Amino acid sequence: MTKSQKFLLILGTVGLLIGGFAIAKFLTRNVRNIRGGTVKLQTYDVPPIEEPLTE
Amino acid sequence: MGKYTTVEVKVPDINRSFVQGNYKYSNESVIKANVLLLKSVVKNYSAFINTWGTEFEIDNSIIASFIVTESGGRNAPPNRFDATGLMQVTPNTVWEIIAKWQVMTKSPLSEKAKSFFNKAIPSSKKYNPNKLPSAAERSEIRKALQNNPQFNIAIGTAILRWLLEAFKDGDVASLNKVMVSYNAGYYSMRNKVKGKLSTSQLLNNKSIPLESRAYLLKMLGVNGLLDLWFKNDIKF
Numbered sequence: 001m002t003k004s005q006k007f008l009l010i011l012g013t014v015g016l017l018i019g020g021f022a023i024a025k026f027l028t029r030n031v032r033n034i035r036g037g038t039v040k041l042q043t044y045d046v047p048p049i050e051e052p053l054t055e
Numbered sequence: 056m057g058k059y060t061t062v063e064v065k066v067p068d069i070n071r072s073f074v075q076g077n078y079k080y081s082n083e084s085v086i087k088a089n090v091l092l093l094k095s096v097v098k099n100y101s102a103f104i105n106t107w108g109t110e111f112e113i114d115n116s117i118i119a120s121f122i123v124t125e126s127g128g129r130n131a132p133p134n135r136f137d138a139t140g141l142m143q144v145t146p147n148t149v150w151e152i153i154a155k156w157q158v159m160t161k162s163p164l165s166e167k168a169k170s171f172f173n174k175a176i177p178s179s180k181k182y183n184p185n186k187l188p189s190a191a192e193r194s195e196i197r198k199a200l201q202n203n204p205q206f207n208i209a210i211g212t213a214i215l216r217w218l219l220e221a222f223k224d225g226d227v228a229s230l231n232k233v234m235v236s237y238n239a240g241y242y243s244m245r246n247k248v249k250g251k252l253s254t255s256q257l258l259n260n261k262s263i264p265l266e267s268r269a270y271l272l273k274m275l276g277v278n279g280l281l282d283l284w285f286k287n288d289i290k291f
Binding site: 041046051 | 269
């Protein structure tokens with residue numbers, strides 16, 4: 001393996017690691033660790049329903 | 056990896072807010088009052104919540120939300136259902152937790168919890184899992200629930216963990232079924248909340264008491280207590 005091939009291999013591996021980390025961070029951007037588990041913080045595009053519950 | 060099942064919760068879990076007459080959880084004044092209540096519970100009971108939340112692997116946000124929903128952070132005397140104190144626990148449930156923990160959760164009660172419960176209720180060492188507590192035993196439990204806020208929080212948190220284990224779906228435990236069962240009682244709910252159910256499905260299940268369904272909105276709805284906790288970044 002030539003020097004430039006080695007360099008490209010290392011660069012590719014580092015790129016994959018950084019990319020993987022960034023994707024994982026993006027996918028879990030609204031997820032927080034809490035004691036005993038996780039909480040996913042959600043938002044809604046429309047205002048909440050405000051109606052009393054019925055028997 | 057903890058000793059108990061992992062809790063997964065979405066906040067808010069439903070795009071609906073609690074309403075009762077003119078009292079609305081989305082009103083600014085109600086939001087402010089609820090945030091203040093959460094903060095006052097943190098201020099007054101953080102050490103107890105932290106200790107027993109760590110023991111039973113339940114987050115402070117969840118315990119504080121239950122305290123506010125159950126009692127508004129007041130050390131309330133027994134009500135008509137005999138529910139007492141900060142987490143509105145009944146003597147029979149205390150007996151059940153202490154006498155039957157291992158059978159129900161498939162995991163032994165830690166020495167720390169056992170010795171704390173035995174100290175708070177000396178007669179609990181003799182509890183018989185096949186015999187409900189006597190009037191004298193219930194009276195002893197009631198006094199501890201009323202006069203010992205740490206005991207009330209410890210046993211309330213243990214009940215939450217028991218219900219999380221009882222209603223888990225595979226490797227994950229969800230809060231919504233725990234909320235209705237904490238209010239309505241495990242035995243009356245266990246057949247009504249079988250399987251994986253969304254918060255919306257539980258809200259529309261009219262065989263669940265209205266007050267218990269309201270719990271879902273008070274804690275998991277928009278501007279519910281858990282929503283307010285995380286929006287306001289309340290910390291210990």
